[in-house]
Amino acid sequence: MSFTVGENIGPYRILEQLGQGGMATVFKAYHPALDRYVALKVLHPAFNQDQTFTARFQREARVVARLEHPNIVPIYDYSEHESRPYLVMKFIEGDTLKAHLNRGPLSSEEIEKVVNSVGSALSYAHQQGILHRDIKPSNVLIAGDGVMYLADFGLARIAQAGESTISSDSIMGTPQYISPEQAMGKKELDEGTDLYSFGVMLYEMVVGQVPFSADTPFSIIHDHIYSPLPLPMDINPKVPEPVQRVLLKALAKDRGDRYATVAEMVKAFKDAWAEAGIPMQGTGITMRPGAMKPPSPVATPKTVEPAARTVAAKAPAKKRSPWTWVAVGLLTCLCLGFALAVLRNNSVTSTSLTATAQAATPVKVDTPKPPIPEGSPPPGLPQNIDNLRELVAQNPGDPYAHLQLSLAYWDAGEIRSSLESLAQAANLAGPTNREFFTSAQEEFQSRQAWIAVAGMNLRIIQTYSGKDLPEEVEYNFHESVYKASEDRAMPQFVFFERVDSADLPMGFIARGRYALFNGSLEDAKMHLGNAERLKPELFEVFLLKAEIYQKEGKMKDARPILISLSSDLGAPMWIRVMAEELLKKVP
Numbered sequence: 001m002s003f004t005v006g007e008n009i010g011p012y013r014i015l016e017q018l019g020q021g022g023m024a025t026v027f028k029a030y031h032p033a034l035d036r037y038v039a040l041k042v043l044h045p046a047f048n049q050d051q052t053f054t055a056r057f058q059r060e061a062r063v064v065a066r067l068e069h070p071n072i073v074p075i076y077d078y079s080e081h082e083s084r085p086y087l088v089m090k091f092i093e094g095d096t097l098k099a100h101l102n103r104g105p106l107s108s109e110e111i112e113k114v115v116n117s118v119g120s121a122l123s124y125a126h127q128q129g130i131l132h133r134d135i136k137p138s139n140v141l142i143a144g145d146g147v148m149y150l151a152d153f154g155l156a157r158i159a160q161a162g163e164s165t166i167s168s169d170s171i172m173g174t175p176q177y178i179s180p181e182q183a184m185g186k187k188e189l190d191e192g193t194d195l196y197s198f199g200v201m202l203y204e205m206v207v208g209q210v211p212f213s214a215d216t217p218f219s220i221i222h223d224h225i226y227s228p229l230p231l232p233m234d235i236n237p238k239v240p241e242p243v244q245r246v247l248l249k250a251l252a253k254d255r256g257d258r259y260a261t262v263a264e265m266v267k268a269f270k271d272a273w274a275e276a277g278i279p280m281q282g283t284g285i286t287m288r289p290g291a292m293k294p295p296s297p298v299a300t301p302k303t304v305e306p307a308a309r310t311v312a313a314k315a316p317a318k319k320r321s322p323w324t325w326v327a328v329g330l331l332t333c334l335c336l337g338f339a340l341a342v343l344r345n346n347s348v349t350s351t352s353l354t355a356t357a358q359a360a361t362p363v364k365v366d367t368p369k370p371p372i373p374e375g376s377p378p379p380g381l382p383q384n385i386d387n388l389r390e391l392v393a394q395n396p397g398d399p400y401a402h403l404q405l406s407l408a409y410w411d412a413g414e415i416r417s418s419l420e421s422l423a424q425a426a427n428l429a430g431p432t433n434r435e436f437f438t439s440a441q442e443e444f445q446s447r448q449a450w451i452a453v454a455g456m457n458l459r460i461i462q463t464y465s466g467k468d469l470p471e472e473v474e475y476n477f478h479e480s481v482y483k484a485s486e487d488r489a490m491p492q493f494v495f496f497e498r499v500d501s502a503d504l505p506m507g508f509i510a511r512g513r514y515a516l517f518n519g520s521l522e523d524a525k526m527h528l529g530n531a532e533r534l535k536p537e538l539f540e541v542f543l544l545k546a547e548i549y550q551k552e553g554k555m556k557d558a559r560p561i562l563i564s565l566s567s568d569l570g571a572p573m574w575i576r577v578m579a580e581e582l583l584k585k586v587p
Contacts, residue, residue, distance in 0.1 A: 003027060003042050009081050012040060028091060037091040038076060042084055057085045064153050067128060071121040073151045094144050098137035111205055117148035119266035122198060126191045126262060135197035136177040175220040176210045180253050183221045192255035195265060199250030202269060206239055207232045218492035240276030385412060399429035403440055410449055419493050422452055426459055434463040450484035454494050461502050479574045481506055482540055485513040505535040512544055516551060524548055539571050546582060555586045
């Protein structure tokens with residue numbers, strides 16, 4: 001019997017699914033013996049492929065279950081069902097701190113409650129020798145009675161306790177809140193990593209935005225490690241100088257320069273408010289998605305704006321040496337390593353709150369592109385990058401202007417600038433603008449820019465929330481993710497966990513192919529095995545298996561798979577073509 005709504009799992013009756021992430025699914029359940037609701041956090045089936053994981057799971061669950069604190073979500077029980085481990089936790093009906101921040105600045109009482117509640121919970125856990133490793137507002141739950149709970153100690157601790165097939169890749173910390181040492185992949189972490197993440201939360205509550213925010217994890221991770229902290233008073237003049245001083249210390253790059261304990265940091269923060277002569281209070285800045293980005297102005301009838309929307313639809317694909325910028329400079333290479341490290345040290349947020357309540361239902365926006373004005377350059381004509389930069393400066397809120405600049409960067413071989421401009425364009429277009437994402441996807445597909453195509457396809461999929469994906473959308477998504485995963489720079493621009501949430505088997509395929517070309521053969525086989533267990537009939541499973549055989553020199557094993565794929569009329573055309581190309585390399 002699987003974990004389905006209406007079924008009984010042990011003494012618990014499953015009532016509804018609350019959320020799903022790359023490593024766990026959360027259900028609301030009822031425990032009739034104790035007459036209470038509980039949250040079941042069911043770990044992914046791939047965990048049980050590690051034969052030692054069950055023992056570690058039980059050992060670490062016992063440790064976390066001993067955390068008895070009024071501001072920590074308690075673990076009631078742990079067990080297995082059909083070889084799938086699950087935790088039984090207190091069901092918290094309410095909201096997250098992140099949702100509150102997105103609605104606007106916190107009041108004096110709310111800030112004080114966060115500082116006291118999270119500080120007390122963290123301090124207690126540290127005294128028990130347990131780190132959280134993923135402190136962020138979405139892991140702070142606010143119950144209906146106003147009590148705040150710090151969630152997910154269980155997953156942060158349990159998943160990082162050993163070497164399970166998922167823990168090394170799917171458990172990933174949130175870049176905006178990650179400490180420099182965690183971003184660098186250091187194994188020996190102490191309380192300082194939680195102090196830093198808590199400090200980012202304090203910065204966000206007081207200043208109005210997180211200190212480092214960008215469109216790619218590469219940029220965020222680099223900033224946490226190297227960039228000076230943006231001075232709170234420069235961003236929000238309402239921040240008192242004593243509070244700024246506390247934030248600078250809490251967010252020091254070097255662990256030794258931060259506060260020694262959570263209690264010390266909390267006291268310093270509260271003393272700073274008293275020193276400033278004002279009560280603890282929220283600022284007048286409202287939270288802005290994509291911090292530090294200019295607001296989108298109301299479009300005015302300028303002749304340059306329609307030109308900004310004139311995308312080079314007919315530009316021919318150009319062959320270029322992919323990602324030459326990765327090799328430019330030691331710093332970039334190091335940062336790439338750090339980006340890959342964080343992708344092995346994060347945790348997927350999965351709370352006992354209703355996930356659907358936190359996600360807005362997409363509404364299709366059909367905004368036709370304006371006609372090309374007379375005298376504008378025709379589609380496909382190369383444009384001067386400086387002119388396009390000026391066009392973006394004149395129309396900072398127009399996604400089509402940013403898209404045109406992104407395409408020009410790509411055609412000039414400036415790959416990183418192209419993808420960063422594309423991310424900016426997509427953010428400006430809004431989460432429901434399927435027409436824009438499709439247009440951008442088509443442009444970059446004509447250039448075989450698979451990372452960009454995969455990113456746009458992920459955004460397109462998000463617009464179908466709760467609906468069946470059209471076959472063409474799924475087809476394009478699979479092709480772009482598979483082909484992009486060969487590129488070393490993929491994790492900087494396309495998050496593996498986002499692929500997981502769209503299609504978990506393809507998430508494992510992407511990890512496997514990435515490992516095949518940029519990591520180890522053993523990791524590639526491990527991820528392939530996870531994908532095969534989830535969806536053995538997937539064409540990409542066979543294609544990746546053939547590529548792994550080729551890498552191993554097992555041509556006799558690769559040949560029949562490739563012949564079968566290339567001749568299977570039921571396989572997607574791109575797989576048949578790719579199989580034919582690979583077959584040419586088999587002697």
